[in-house]
Amino acid sequence: xxxxxxxxxxxxxxxxxxxxxxxxxxxxxxxxxxxxxxxxxxxxxxxxxxxxxxxxxxxxxxxxxxxxxxxxxxxxxxxxxxxxxxxxxxxxxxxxxxxxxxxxxxxxxxxxxxxxxxxxxxxxxxxxxxxxxxxxxxxxxxxxxxxxxxxxxxxxxxxxxxxxxxxxxxxxxxxxxxxxxxxxxxxxxxxxxxxxxxxxxxxxxxxxxxxxxxxxxxxxxxxxxxxxxxxxxxxxxxxxxxxxxxxxxxxxxxxxxxxxxxxxxxxxxxxxxxxxxxxxxxxxxxxxxxxxxxxxxxxxxxxxxxxxxxxxxxxxxxxxxxxxxxxxxxxxxxxxxxxxxxxxxxxxxxxxxxxxxxxxxxxxxxxxxxxxxxxxxxxxxxxxxxxxxxxxxxxxxxxxxxxxxxxxxxxxxxxxxxxxxxxxxxxxxxxxxxxxxxxxxxxxxxxxxxxxxxxxxxxxxxxxxxxxxxxxxxxxxxxxxxxxxxxxxxxxxxxxxxxxxxxxxxxxxxxxxxxxxxxxxxxxxxxxxxxxxxxxxxxxxxxxxxxxxxxxxxxxxxxxxxxxxxxxxxxxxxxxxxxxxxxxxxxxxxxxxxxxxxxxxxxxxxxxxxxxxxxxxxxxxxxxxxxxxxxxxxxxxxx
Amino acid sequence: xxxxxxxxxxxxxxxxxxxxxxxxxxxxxxxxxxxxxxxxxxxxxxxxxxxxxxxxxxxxxxxxxxxxxxxxxxxxxxxxxxxxxxxxxxxxxxxxxxxxxxxxxxxxxxxxxxxxxxxxxxxxxxxxxxxxxxxxxxxxxxxx
Numbered sequence: 001x002x003x004x005x006x007x008x009x010x011x012x013x014x015x016x017x018x019x020x021x022x023x024x025x026x027x028x029x030x031x032x033x034x035x036x037x038x039x040x041x042x043x044x045x046x047x048x049x050x051x052x053x054x055x056x057x058x059x060x061x062x063x064x065x066x067x068x069x070x071x072x073x074x075x076x077x078x079x080x081x082x083x084x085x086x087x088x089x090x091x092x093x094x095x096x097x098x099x100x101x102x103x104x105x106x107x108x109x110x111x112x113x114x115x116x117x118x119x120x121x122x123x124x125x126x127x128x129x130x131x132x133x134x135x136x137x138x139x140x141x142x143x144x145x146x147x148x149x150x151x152x153x154x155x156x157x158x159x160x161x162x163x164x165x166x167x168x169x170x171x172x173x174x175x176x177x178x179x180x181x182x183x184x185x186x187x188x189x190x191x192x193x194x195x196x197x198x199x200x201x202x203x204x205x206x207x208x209x210x211x212x213x214x215x216x217x218x219x220x221x222x223x224x225x226x227x228x229x230x231x232x233x234x235x236x237x238x239x240x241x242x243x244x245x246x247x248x249x250x251x252x253x254x255x256x257x258x259x260x261x262x263x264x265x266x267x268x269x270x271x272x273x274x275x276x277x278x279x280x281x282x283x284x285x286x287x288x289x290x291x292x293x294x295x296x297x298x299x300x301x302x303x304x305x306x307x308x309x310x311x312x313x314x315x316x317x318x319x320x321x322x323x324x325x326x327x328x329x330x331x332x333x334x335x336x337x338x339x340x341x342x343x344x345x346x347x348x349x350x351x352x353x354x355x356x357x358x359x360x361x362x363x364x365x366x367x368x369x370x371x372x373x374x375x376x377x378x379x380x381x382x383x384x385x386x387x388x389x390x391x392x393x394x395x396x397x398x399x400x401x402x403x404x405x406x407x408x409x410x411x412x413x414x415x416x417x418x419x420x421x422x423x424x425x426x427x428x429x430x431x432x433x434x435x436x437x438x439x440x441x442x443x444x445x446x447x448x449x450x451x452x453x454x455x456x457x458x459x460x461x462x463x464x465x466x467x468x469x470x471x472x473x474x475x476x477x478x479x480x481x482x483x484x485x486x487x488x489x490x491x492x493x494x495x496x497x498x499x500x501x502x503x504x505x506x507x508x509x510x511x512x513x514x515x516x517x518x519x520x521x522x523x524x525x526x527x528x529x530x531x532x533x534x535x536x537x538x539x540x541x542x543x544x545x546x547x548x549x550x551x552x553x554x555x556x557x558x559x560x561x562x563x564x565x566x567x568x569x570x571x572x573x574x575x576x577x578x579x580x581x582x583x584x585x586x587x588x589x590x591x592x593x594x595x596x597x598x599x600x601x602x603x604x605x606x607x608x609x610x611x612x613x614x615x616x617x618x619x620x621x622x623x624x625x626x627x628x629x630x631x632x633x634x635x636x637x638x639x
Numbered sequence: 640x641x642x643x644x645x646x647x648x649x650x651x652x653x654x655x656x657x658x659x660x661x662x663x664x665x666x667x668x669x670x671x672x673x674x675x676x677x678x679x680x681x682x683x684x685x686x687x688x689x690x691x692x693x694x695x696x697x698x699x700x701x702x703x704x705x706x707x708x709x710x711x712x713x714x715x716x717x718x719x720x721x722x723x724x725x726x727x728x729x730x731x732x733x734x735x736x737x738x739x740x741x742x743x744x745x746x747x748x749x750x751x752x753x754x755x756x757x758x759x760x761x762x763x764x765x766x767x768x769x770x771x772x773x774x775x776x777x778x779x780x781x782x783x
Contacts, residue, residue: 358656359656363660363667366664380674387691388668392660507728507729570730592709598730
């Protein structure tokens with residue numbers, strides 16, 4: 001019954017979504033009679049999708065094996081957390097989560113958006129309904145999560161062991177909140193294009209939604225990177241895997257949008273460009289959904305294989321992106337361009353930020369899609385990996401960091417070079433000192449890491465410079481937000497450069513009792529023992545690590561074999577010190593009885609994710625600061 | 640500067656930036672993309688030593704050898720029509736075994752041996768990289 005109720009809720013939600021579209025269309029066209037129902041319908045629709053999603057979670061937690069999806073991905077042997085999170089560790093469940101977040105985002109706009117002009121708001125909710133209809137159709141016709149199974153099998157197949165990790169409970173929902181949250185920016189742009197209402201007040205209404213989605217996206221990417229780092233056991237934190245790129249591309253576009261919407265809100269500039277970015281940002285989310293959910297990729301993440309779904313998603317993708325761009329093309333001429341500004345000004349800095357982010361986005365997009373397009377058109381297979389992305393995107397990212405250091409020190413509208421250089425002076429000197437010091441300390445360092453470290457030092461100082469000579473208690477929260485977020489980028493960049501240049505790696509075959517030196521540690525293979533968990537058995541190495549005269553640490557990496565489904569994985573053991581991580585992996589037994597061990601010493605690698613967290617915290621401070629300030633002093637919500 | 644001129648300047652800058660990025664991307668693609676080869680392809684195309692290549696096929700039965708250092712292995716990748724000797728230093732994926740599909744990223748050395756930097760094996764019991772499936776299918780149909 002529960003599965004049928006879930007399916008019914010979905011169909012009802014789809015019907016309400018259609019009603020939302022029709023009512024919004026009439027209301028925008030001037031027939032006000034239906035305007036009153038748009039908001040309640042949007043909320044009711046969200047409640048129904050949430051109900052369907054809640055019922056699916058219930059089916060997974062209860063392990064109702066009469067539902068095909070539960071049978072394929074769940075098993076009663078698993079602990080509660082993985083039965084719960086398995087709900088979205090598969091194609092259908094994650095698409096239902098997608099639609100649920102889409103519905104909830106629409107309802108949030110209907111309930112909480114007060115700044116936007118009423119007609120534009122109705123058009124926005126209409127836009128949200130258009131997106132919703134396509135994805136309801138995809139769920140109901142191509143990805144029904146509630147399909148029954150007859151006869152009922154005795155036990156489920158279980159969840160892919162790589163996904164049996166607490167990361168699954170956190171990473172996908174966070175990422176999806178960001179991904180799908182960007183739909184609101186997209187719908188805002190559609191709404192504004194329809195009613196031709198583009199200006200500072202529109203930008204101020206849109207900004208918190210963009211900021212909210214961006215915070216979740218940042219958290220999701222950071223968490224996903226750490227998850228891949230410790231779960232895969234390859235010692236890397238970013239592989240330029242297409243699935244990773246699928247989350248990076250919306251982030252790049254959303255970051256650009258976040259900055260351009262500020263220009264629109266403050267100075268009424270970059271109107272058309274901001275709308276364009278809002279369309280691009282969510283388009284990238286849809287491209288990402290297509291890449292991940294169509295099964296088109298050969299990658300560690302792509303678990304879905306079904307061409308019918310791919311075609312369906314591709315058609316949706318073309319309809320939405322094409323439709324939005326057509327609307328943009330038709331209406332952009334009537335969007336007057338706003339105020340102008342000097343080549344040396346905060347606006348100009350933000351334009352440079354936008355150009356660089358867009359260029360990086362283009363490079364990532366080309367590198368991700370090129371192999372697919374080439375194979376589809378000529379049959380030639382090739383892989384585009386880290387060498388391409390590092391060579392093409394790396395230098396641009398470093399220029400972007402330099403711009404990021406400069407931007408906040410520029411005045412709006414017009415500034416002069418001389419005072420700017422004076423403000424930038426300390427940071428530039430620090431960067432230069434860091435450059436020379438690093439080059440002297442490590443002459444063999446790669447150019448990318450060298451400049452990365454130097455610019456990270458410069459950016460760190462330049463980011464806190466806006467606080468200089470300010471009363472810190474009276475500094476608005478959103479300024480703190482910018483400072484913290486930019487500082488986070490500096491921290492993360494330093495971590496990336498340290499990891500890529502100073503990591504020590506050792507691959508050895510060791511006998512029990514043998515000691516291996518790695519970085520500042522000496523690691524002894526103390527024992528190899530069999531062990532087991534709720535759904536796996538494993539060989540576990542006990543490693544005793546010692547640093548100088550310090551205490552002895554125990555690390556226990558495992559080579560695991562899961563039963564349902566039968567799969568081998570390796571569980572890393574990581575020790576976090578103040579200045580880096582010791583990362584250990586147990587491999588196979590060599591023919592003569594020795595054990596393969598892979599050891600890494602990764603100095604300051606944790607800064608990468610600490611920086612990501614700072615960026616998200618900065619976003620949260622800005623969001624809270626703006627809302628609070630806006631409520632307190634509506635007359636001068638902008639400073 | 641008038642508003643119109645400013646928009647023009649911005650547009651020109653944007654176009655220049657995008658062209659520069661595209662050139663950067665294309666040149667990096669040309670140098671850095673690794674083409675996928677089956678063993679038959681490598682024989683036919685005479686792949687130069689030092690070129691980054693992705694090699695896919697099946698680990699030939701009875702070809703897997705472990706070298707005395709305990710961490711290096713050699714094996715032969717075959718598509719039943721041609722074979723390539725491969726050397727790899729590292730921990731192989733759990734599902735790497737003789738008779739199973741494999742994709743290796745690496746380069747040929749001067750002696751014609753393929754030096755693999757990373758090895759991807761069949762990801763789980765149900766999954767096979769499409770390249771491998773394709774290569775196997777091709778060689779299967781060649782045999783008939």
